[in-house]
Amino acid sequence: MTKSPAPERPKLGEFLCFAIYSANLAFGRAYRPILDKLGLTYTQYIVLVALWERDDQTVGEIGEKMFLESNTLTPILKKLEQTGFIERRRDPADERQVRIRLTPRGSELRSHEIGNELFDATGLGDSFFDVQQSVARLRDNLMASLDD
Amino acid sequence: MTKSPAPERPKLGEFLCFAIYSANLAFGRAYRPILDKLGLTYTQYIVLVALWERDDQTVGEIGEKMFLESNTLTPILKKLEQTGFIERRRDPADERQVRIRLTPRGSELRSHEIGNELFDATGLGDSFFDVQQSVARLRDNLMASLDD
DNA sequence: TCCGATTTCATCGTATGCGCTTGAATTACC
DNA sequence: GGTAATTCAAGCGCATACGATGAAATCGGA
Numbered sequence: 279m280t281k282s283p284a285p286e287r288p289k290l291g292e293f294l295c296f297a298i299y300s301a302n303l304a305f306g307r308a309y310r311p312i313l314d315k316l317g318l319t320y321t322q323y324i325v326l327v328a329l330w331e332r333d334d335q336t337v338g339e340i341g342e343k344m345f346l347e348s349n350t351l352t353p354i355l356k357k358l359e360q361t362g363f364i365e366r367r368r369d370p371a372d373e374r375q376v377r378i379r380l381t382p383r384g385s386e387l388r389s390h391e392i393g394n395e396l397f398d399a400t401g402l403g404d405s406f407f408d409v410q411q412s413v414a415r416l417r418d419n420l421m422a423s424l425d426d
Numbered sequence: 427m428t429k430s431p432a433p434e435r436p437k438l439g440e441f442l443c444f445a446i447y448s449a450n451l452a453f454g455r456a457y458r459p460i461l462d463k464l465g466l467t468y469t470q471y472i473v474l475v476a477l478w479e480r481d482d483q484t485v486g487e488i489g490e491k492m493f494l495e496s497n498t499l500t501p502i503l504k505k506l507e508q509t510g511f512i513e514r515r516r517d518p519a520d521e522r523q524v525r526i527r528l529t530p531r532g533s534e535l536r537s538h539e540i541g542n543e544l545f546d547a548t549g550l551g552d553s554f555f556d557v558q559q560s561v562a563r564l565r566d567n568l569m570a571s572l573d574d
Numbered sequence: 575t576c577c578g579a580t581t582t583c584a585t586c587g588t589a590t591g592c593g594c595t596t597g598a599a600t601t602a603c604c
Numbered sequence: 605g606g607t608a609a610t611t612c613a614a615g616c617g618c619a620t621a622c623g624a625t626g627a628a629a630t631c632g633g634a
Contacts, residue, residue, distance in 0.1 A: 288475075288541070289479050290472070290475050290476050290479055290491060290492075291562065292558070293472075293475065293541060294548065294554065294557065294558045294561070295453040295457070295468075295541070295544075296472060296475070297558050297561040297562045297565065298446060298449050298450050298453055298561055299450055299453070299468075299472065300492070300493050300562075300565050301446050301561050301562075301564050301565035301568070302446050302447055302450040303493050303494075303565075303621080304493070304564075304565045304568035304569050304572075305443040305446055305447070305568060306621080306622090307568075307569075307572055307622090308568045308571060308572060309443065310622090310623095319588095319589065319590080320443075320447075320589095320590090321589080321590060321591090322589095324438070324441075324444060324447065327436075327438050327441065327444070328438050331437050331438055336612085336613095337612075337613065337614095338611090338612065338613085343438060344438075344448070345448050345451050345452070346451075346590095346591075346592090347591090347592075347593095347613095348612070348613045348614065349591085349592070349593085349594090349613085349614070349615080349616090350590070350591050350592065351613090352613065352614055352615090353589080353590080353614095354589085354590075357589085372599080372600075372611095372612090373598080373599055373600085374598070374599050374600065374611060374612045374613070375599095375611095375612065375613080376612085376613065376614095393436070393441060393443070396443075396568075399567060399568055399571035400442065400564050400567055400568060401563065401564070401567030401568075402560070402563070402564055402567075405560065406442065408560075409442065409557070409560045409561065409564065410440070410442045410445050412550070412553065412556075412557045412560070413442070413445040413446055413449050413557065413561065414439065414445045414448075414449075415549065415550070416449050416452075416548050416549070416550055416557065417445065417448050417449035417451075417452045419547060419548055419549030419550075420449070420452035420453060420455075420456045420544075420547055420548060420549075421452050421455075423456060423547035424452075424455055424456060451591080454591080454592090455592090458592090458593095467618095467619065467620080468619095468620090469619080469620060469621095470619090484582085484583095485582075485583065485584095486581090486582065486583085494620095494621075494622095495583095495621090495622075495623095496582070496583045496584065497583085497584075497585080497586090497621080497622065497623080497624090498620070498621050498622070499583090500583065500584055500585085501584095501619080501620080502619080502620075505619080516583095520581095520582085520629075520630075521582095521628075521629055521630090522581060522582040522583065522628070522629050522630070523581090523582065523583080523629095524582085524583065524584095
C-alpha cells in the first residue's frame with residue numbers, strides 16, 4: 279500500500295502493505311520448525327492462544343478476535359479436533375452455536391512458551407512493543423475504514 | 427510471536443506475530459474493493475509493482491524480491507498471463523528460465539496510483555515511514571534467522 | 575566428451591483466507 | 605401462533621503459500 283509521496287514511481291520496498299505481507303511470511307517460516315514438532319500450523323496455534331486466554335468460546339467469538347469468519351475457522355477447528363487439541367460441541371441452550379473447549383492435551387501446550395524463542399530473532403530490541411502497538415493500531419485503523 | 431516478558435500468560439493482543447498476521451488480513455480487505463475493479467488480486471498486484479520497478483525479470487528474480495518460490499509464483503503468473511497483464515516466454519539463451527514482461531495493458535496500470543488511496547486509512551500520519559522501516563527490518567531479521 | 579550435480583521452473587497435495595450460498599435454529603413481529 | 609427476518613455454522617469454489625517431488629536444461633569435473 280501506499281507509496282512514498284516523493285518519487286514519481288514507488289518501489290516495492292516503499293510499500294507498507296508489502297512490508298507487512300512479507301513480514302507475515304517471515305513469521306510463518308520462523309514458527310514452522312517449532313510448530314511442526316507439535317503437529318500444529320501457524321493459524322491453529324493462534325486459535326490455541328485465543329483459547330488459552332479464555333476457554334469455552336463459540337466459533338463466532340474466536341472469529342471476532344482473529345478477524346475470521348466461520349467458513350475459514352470451521353475447517354481449522356475440525357482439524358484441531360481431529361488432532362485432539364480441542365473439543366467441538368453444540369451449545370444445548372442455543373443449538374446454532376458450536377462451543378470450543380481445550381482438551382487436556384490442548385491446555386498442556388500453554389506451558390511450552392513457544393513464542394519466546396523468537397523474541398531475539400525479531401532484532402527489534404527495546405522497540406519491540408512500540409512496533410507491536412503501531413502495527414496493531416494500523417490494523418485497527420484499516421479495519422475501521424472498511425465500515426464505510 | 428513472542429509475548430511480553432512480564433505477564434505469566436500472554437494474551438493474543440500481545441503477540442507481535444498476530445499483529446502482523448491480522449494487519450496483513452486488513453490490508454488485503456482494504457485493497458480488495460480497489461483491485462476487484464481492475465480484475466487483480468492482492469498478490470497479483472504486488473507482482474505488477476515489482477515489474478513496474480523493472481520489467482523483463484525471470485521467475486526467480488521476482489521470487490527473490492517477493493520472498494516466494496516458483497511453486498507459488500507460477501500459478502499467479504499464469505493467471506496474470508491469462509488476464510493479459512504480462513507475457514511469459516522461455517529465455518532462448520537459457521531455456522530453464524522463464525522471462526516475465528509487462529504487456530501494454532500491464533504497463534498502463536502503473537499510472538493508476540492505486541496505493542495512495544489508502545495512506546489516510548492507515549492512520550499512521552507522520553510515523554508511517556518509521557513503521558514501514560521497522561516492519562521491513564523485522565522481516566529481514568526473521569528471514570536472516572532462518573539460515574541457521 | 576561424458577556423466578553426475580546443479581539450476582530453474584512446474585506439478586501435486588495440504589492448509590489457509592474469503593465471497594457466496596445453504597441450511598438449521600432462534601428471534602421478532604404481526 | 606405462524607411466518608418472516610436474523611443468526612450462526614458449514615459447504616463450495618477460487619487464490620494464495622509451501623514442502624516434496626519431478627523434469628528439462630545447463631554446468632563442471634574427470
